[in-house]
Amino acid sequence: MKKIINYIVTISLLVLTQSCRLEEVNPSSVTSNEYFATQDAYEELVAETYRGLRPLLQNTTHMWYGTDMYERTGVVDDTQLPLNDYTVFTGDESLSWWTDNYNLITKANTAMTRGALIKSKIAPNVYATRTGELLALRAYAYFNLVETFGDVPLITSEVTEATYNFTRNSEEEVYKQIVNDLTQAISQLPAQPESYGHAAQAMAEHLLGKVLLTRSYKSYAQSADLANAVSTLQSSMNKSTLSTWDALFGDAYQQNNKEVIFAVRYSSDNALNKTGNNLYQQFKFWTDRYPGGALTAPYWRQDISYQPTSYFFDLYAANDYRASERFLQRHIVAATNKADGPNGAIKTGDRIIYLPRETMTADQIATYKKANQPTYYVVNPNQYHQLFESNTIYPIVWKFYDPTVVVYTNSGVDPQGHRDTYIFRRAETMMLLAEAYVKQGQGALATGLINDLRRRAKLTGDDLLTGSATIANVLDESARELFGESNRWMDLKRTGTLLTRAAQYNAFCAHHHPAAINSTYLLRPIPVTEIMRSPTLTQNPGFPGK
Template identity: 35%
Template sequence: MKKLLFLIGSLAFFSQACKDVLDEQVVSNVTPDYYLTTAGFEDAVKASYEPLRTWYGTQRGFTLTVFGTDTYTKGADGDYKYVNDYTPNLNSQVDYIRDLWNDFYRAINTTNTVIDRAPNIQIDETLKAVRVAEARFLRAHYYFVLVQTYGPLHLALKENTQVQTTASRSPVKDVYDVIVSDLESAIAVLPAKQNDYGRATKPAAEHLLAKVLLTRASIPDAAKPDDNQRAAELAKGVISNYDFALLPTFTAVFDQGNQQHSEVIWAVQYTQDLITNGTGNSGHLYFLMEYDAGHKGTQRDIANGRPFKRFKPTLYTLDLFDRTKDSRYNGSFKQVFYANNPATLAPGMKLGDTAIWVAPTDISPEFKASKNYEIIDRTAVLAPGNYRYFPSLSKFLDPLRPSVQHEPGSRDFMVARLAETYLIAAEALYKIGNIDEAVQHINAVRRRAAIPGKELEMEITADQLNMDFILDERARELLGEMDRWFDLVRTGTLVDRVKKYNPDGAPNIQPFHVLRPIPNDQIDRTEGGAASFPQNPGY
């Protein structure tokens, strides 16, 4: 299967150079008329995918979805701790908040270009319809992220080729109506599979629509009576109507040597090609503890990663897993670092021996004294002021980088995977009162996560299922995968759960923090300023 690579910037275009990959060419002096050509139309579609890389697998995306939740708090380093702590520095001038807005509206305008210019393009009508459906899928995706982040939005549904100074905020209901309409149109046309891996497909659109409807159902001013029912049916359809399948083990989902597997419904593409990879998937940087300084026998290397120590798991996260039967604690966290520095080996330590163990429990002083390696136990991890040492999320580690210092990773980012589809179905079924069927979908995910031989012990019964359990299960399965802040907002639990589980965010979080501020430069460049484009309350 060919792999779709994205345009980088507004002047970069692709031509097919071999059967496996679409190669990049740089084209200068592009005018708007270029998009009226067949090649230009195809390039505009590909350009519609490129802004996904500004969000998925980036520090911006992780900061705005992982920080300030119940699952993660701040680590030792980084400039965006205020996003986790909900201090006044979280305001309308934050670059990540501004750039998300600008990049996704740029993306929306590119999708509008595809949709508006399609009638005048001379290509096969079936192919044209598929390309327009891709654009509608992507436009819906961009608006979905934006409406969850900022609330009421300016709805731009036509190509804009000139400077525009008038704008207004449409109600959330209207934004969701556009999103749902775009996805319904896309589902009617998109194929189940595409020749280019990474393009939008029918099951990807159905998965996204199920998530959209589940979210809209939680908003009183926007919800439709059948949103949860439709979400359940769509998710169940993705599970049963295609050849997707849960992999046998949880750890296999994150095998970098097998990224195009049966659980992936839709992923954003990265590559080892240094020219086309851009900033890459940099998720390998942010969840790592400091293992490379102040320890016997260790030094930074490619296999262990470059530890930016941005995000530290909370006590809530560390206590989520029953390690006697659930494989996902060991499958999610790197807990052991092996000796790789001959210059600093402890007495009796050899290269390849354990150098650091981040223990999930408290370890006795006597046991620690009997070992020549460092043991960072539970008490040390949770000690006040410790933001450097903690279990490190391993999902995004990237040992295929060409050098120790190289930041752009080559892992694809799974935006939609089948385990989440099961959890979407379970939540929607629970909401409509079909508890037994909801439990079946939860248990499918839990059985796969079981330590071999513990499958039956991992199953739950109907009396155990509630929204807290569903949120806990989403945390266990999807930890770090850029869903959590949205999950907590959707379920109306952000403030309560941050107060309960995030000690750094708890003192400052307020009800208005369920939305991010509108970027200040959007308000300033709008004719009429705040009177025409008002700021969100609290900012």
């Protein structure tokens, strides 16, 4: 395994991002052409491409910052974080997102190029299926890039030497390539995954439906894009089934869940995980800074990159199962004993902080504290951006709690989370289809899909939607269902709601842009580092660099 990974780095040269910094070093006398000469070696190239999903899906700032659901942790002030606040960019804020997506493309191109060279040595069914998988993975990365940056270099074969003259292909060209790749992938992939974690038809159909739906909003849309998006999403949805919320995220968690269309796989064996899933570290404040807090169970490490917005917390009906204490924690408990807490002795498991759904009066807070000693703070919803002993406090999104994590680990180094990261699942397919129905003028069909998810969340009666759904209804339900999963930035950009929703619901955006956010920010800057390496690359208007 180590040898093959070394070869992949050598032959691919990490297109665009690291080509000028790498030197080719052959650790043995065997050339890459000689090594990659069997079906087993080809399979390793494909497996290495899948491994490229892990760093990409942990690079979440471009998926979530600057939206209505996520903001940075802390008190709203004049400090700036451009991806979230739409303030002044230096030009390299998006370098890691650019790098991780192009690395995935590079690995896919390498595997396809090398596979074609030894096609006669690979079983025909294996070659067809793996090619479909690689095309789907490449299309996924290009979709991320084209929606983030607009025009981007389009590379569809292995690059074996340092190259410095890349130019940007138009959005329209990139979309055409993505659609072609996914159409071919669907024709070659099996209806169901060959093994858990591999791409199959449902994955490629989900992605193609999302791509066509997105293109249907563009000036270069094709007339059949919306209708084709509907039929493709319907086909994907028919290949999966709704699960229970507990099986997806709760104590009844099932790795091979039939609702999950595509996921980044992790293992219960840390030796196989290398850097494990880090989602369980997200959406928590610094619980260890309060009496009874510690870097131990159940909270372990808190990666405080994100604070959910008040909009998100206000979305749920009182009895929505997705916002029950198991998945959205309002009672924060002590992780250790403390003999001299401010309100008396604290024992592990005692409730030390309470964050009610509805605002409590001072008298109600006093009554609650007296009845629930040793409660330290009661934090009302309008106080989530206020300091409490140099920290902010807000409900913890407990959706990604991983009971298999039993040690404190470093963020991004050895997080050791074992549960999979869902890339696509049926619930998102349903919301994409609902959006397409609304766009077609069939809002009643969208209402039915929304209510299917609400019923799964144990909602009934007045908590079900009536009439014809709107885009706002779809986006709100998507927020409830897919928090911490889907690319919210792309969803809002696609629907033309990014600038207004960010300004309305993201406290930092509202602070810096009380009127409106400039449409410049519908794209992110081409990394200045890449422009310096490739003189033929140009920058998006309004950002640093040529």
